[in-house]
Amino acid sequence: xxxxxxxxxxxxxxxxxxxxxxxxxxxxxxxxxxxxxxxxxxxxxxxxxxxxxxxxxxxxxxxxxxxxxxxxxxxxxxxxxxxxxxxxxxxxxxxxxxxxxxxxxxxxxxxxxxxxxxxxxxxxxxxxxxxxxxxxxxxxxxxxxxxxxxxxxxxxxxxxxxxxxxxxxxxxxxxxxxxxxxxxxxxxxxxxxxxxxxxxxxxxxxxxxxxxxxxxxxxxxxxxxxxxxxxxxxxxxxxxxxxxxxxxxxxxxxxxxxxxxxxxxxxxxxxxxxxxxxxxxxxxxxxxxxxxxxxxxxxxxxxxxx
Amino acid sequence: xxxxxxxxxxxxxxxxxxxxxxxxxxxxxxxxxxxxxxxxxxxxxxxxxxxxxxxxxxxxxxxxxxxxxxxxxxxxxxxxxxxxxxxxxxxxxxxxxxxxxxxxxxxxxxxxxxxxxxxxxxxxxxxxxxxxxxxxxxxxxxxxxxxxxxxxxxxxxxxxxxxxxxxxxxxxxxxxxxxxxxxxxxxxxxxxxxxxxxxxxxxxxxxxxxxxxxxxxxxxxxxxxxxxxxxxxxxxxxxxxxxxxxxxxxxxxxxxxxxxxxxxxxxxxxxxxxxxxxxxxxxxxxxxxxxxxxxxxxxxxxxxxxxxxxxx
Numbered sequence: 001x002x003x004x005x006x007x008x009x010x011x012x013x014x015x016x017x018x019x020x021x022x023x024x025x026x027x028x029x030x031x032x033x034x035x036x037x038x039x040x041x042x043x044x045x046x047x048x049x050x051x052x053x054x055x056x057x058x059x060x061x062x063x064x065x066x067x068x069x070x071x072x073x074x075x076x077x078x079x080x081x082x083x084x085x086x087x088x089x090x091x092x093x094x095x096x097x098x099x100x101x102x103x104x105x106x107x108x109x110x111x112x113x114x115x116x117x118x119x120x121x122x123x124x125x126x127x128x129x130x131x132x133x134x135x136x137x138x139x140x141x142x143x144x145x146x147x148x149x150x151x152x153x154x155x156x157x158x159x160x161x162x163x164x165x166x167x168x169x170x171x172x173x174x175x176x177x178x179x180x181x182x183x184x185x186x187x188x189x190x191x192x193x194x195x196x197x198x199x200x201x202x203x204x205x206x207x208x209x210x211x212x213x214x215x216x217x218x219x220x221x222x223x224x225x226x227x228x229x230x231x232x233x234x235x236x237x238x239x240x241x242x243x244x245x246x247x248x249x250x251x252x253x254x255x256x257x258x259x260x261x262x263x264x265x266x267x268x269x270x271x272x273x274x275x276x277x278x279x280x281x282x283x284x285x286x287x288x289x290x291x292x293x294x295x296x297x298x299x300x301x302x303x304x305x306x
Numbered sequence: 307x308x309x310x311x312x313x314x315x316x317x318x319x320x321x322x323x324x325x326x327x328x329x330x331x332x333x334x335x336x337x338x339x340x341x342x343x344x345x346x347x348x349x350x351x352x353x354x355x356x357x358x359x360x361x362x363x364x365x366x367x368x369x370x371x372x373x374x375x376x377x378x379x380x381x382x383x384x385x386x387x388x389x390x391x392x393x394x395x396x397x398x399x400x401x402x403x404x405x406x407x408x409x410x411x412x413x414x415x416x417x418x419x420x421x422x423x424x425x426x427x428x429x430x431x432x433x434x435x436x437x438x439x440x441x442x443x444x445x446x447x448x449x450x451x452x453x454x455x456x457x458x459x460x461x462x463x464x465x466x467x468x469x470x471x472x473x474x475x476x477x478x479x480x481x482x483x484x485x486x487x488x489x490x491x492x493x494x495x496x497x498x499x500x501x502x503x504x505x506x507x508x509x510x511x512x513x514x515x516x517x518x519x520x521x522x523x524x525x526x527x528x529x530x531x532x533x534x535x536x537x538x539x540x541x542x543x544x545x546x547x548x549x550x551x552x553x554x555x556x557x558x559x560x561x562x563x564x565x566x567x568x569x570x571x572x573x574x575x576x577x578x579x580x581x582x583x584x585x586x587x588x589x590x591x592x593x594x595x596x597x598x599x600x601x602x603x604x605x606x607x608x609x610x611x612x613x614x615x616x617x618x
Contacts, residue, residue: 025510027408027510027511028409028410028411031405031408031409032409032411032414034405035405035406035409035414035418036418038402038418038422039417039418039421039422041478042421042422042424042425042478042482043421044440044446045436045437045439045440045446046436048439048440048445048446049435049436049439049440052439063449064444064445064446064448064449064450064452065446065449065450065453066446106328107328107329107332108329110325110326110328110329111325111326111328111329111330113325114322114323114325114326114329115326117319117322117325120315120316120318120319120322121312121315121316121319122316126326126330129330129333130333133333133337133338135589135590135593135594136341136586136589136590137337137340137341137586138337138340138341138342138343138344138582138586139340139344139564139579139582139583139585139586140564140565140568140578140582141343141346141568141575141578141579141582142339142340142341142342142343142344142346142357142579142582143336143340143343144568145343145346145356145357145575146336146339146340146343149356161332161336162336164332164333164336165329165332165333170329194321195321195322195324195325196321196324196325199325220427223429224427224428224429224431224432226429226431227542227543231569242429242431242432243431245431245432245435246431246547249431249434249435249438250431250434250435250438250547270439273435273439274439276435277432277435277436277439280432281428281432284427284428288420288424288427291427292420292423
């Protein structure tokens, strides 16, 4: 019986499937049309933003439907750099990432590994300890007051420390470590290695996929962070990128809604605003193919329990 | 177990506890101590005395909170908007996943997947900037409307279409990412079922309805219950960035109300903490309820990692 099978499928099925693949049905066409329209709905606004960032004021005023610049200009980008807020934002956010992400990784990895070790006293207590924070938190006021009481030397530290461990990521990592063969750490312990040594010398080198995924996740979270910065930082030279962007694009839009008639009288800031948006998006766009590859793995490793 | 054996086990595991130390320290300082700060809800905050020293006032703050019409409105508004999300946002990723799964052109499928998931990784500040530009009075959508002879529509400053705008823009940003979760669930369906369905002569639409959909019911239920668990909290980032002076009232959900009374008016921290406590308790109750319903329906619940002995 075993010899009669081709790759485990019955020969009749193989023949049938091959013939189905060659026919293009109406369903396929409909699907392609629907999905293309939806994809365009996402892509076109971005193209619009990109185009406006490279366009002169005259061209902008001529038509609202801008998908391709007839003459490319770098004026808007120059204006954006002259304004300086984006550059400050980049600097602050880069600093935030450089200090924050390693902290995130250190805290999450050590705790995830610790929680993944087989039965020890109070293990379930600690897991509950973590899960409880996913269910209940104190809200903004206690956190704000706490930060004021800590008298941190630089307000940037408030933002770095407020987001230390993402409980969801912690659990994903914990599951990953739990799935590694126990023999790895057991044999190292027989050789006299301590838990920290095992973690850094043996486990981590074997965990590059999950580490890469977590680095990306935390980096993206940090890059997009703005609310904590808004509450904790008052000095404008420490503004994070997202808030710099917000002050350029959204805050001015809010006042524009009330002064609709003054649109013409203002400087041509639309181009500069769009330039700011593009520049804020750039790193995410570059990193995105990586994100694509890793997040599917990361999600499947621990998150989907259905 | 006798105490000596327990103490011996603790000492034996001391290195493991050391591993947990940094994380636990962080949780204690930045998650649990702020929880203590919630006692401010029952006190009158005096800055000079700090949280610990401020005097107790029992439920005074709550009396004022429940007398504030803006508070009550924000609670109803939050529930109303988020229930609407379950109707208008929840099914979308499922439908997208089913459609995308049926696609047989692999490269097109990957491209579409990439495009759909991209906006999820941007912040709402970036997304709002992009969409505000697109939907503005001078934006491209109105440009197209004008081209066809119509009058420009004020998409962004109109309170009556504000909530639908929320649903559409949230789908625009996040439906693609959630779709991936469903696609992953679909990919784990046993292909034998499809084969036998094909042998029985089922059309592709029939397989979609009778096989694919029921097979991911578990995932759908878990996601649905998660949405219910977030009923009080979803939407701050989005609404904060996409609303403006004209639509502010229409979008004031509970979290935005809390933000406004804490940072935009004369800060009364005890009042604000009382509202926060209320929010946290309701949220907690909803999540527990959600978890319980999940378990009743046979799923593992929302917080599966509390493992018993063996794993697969």
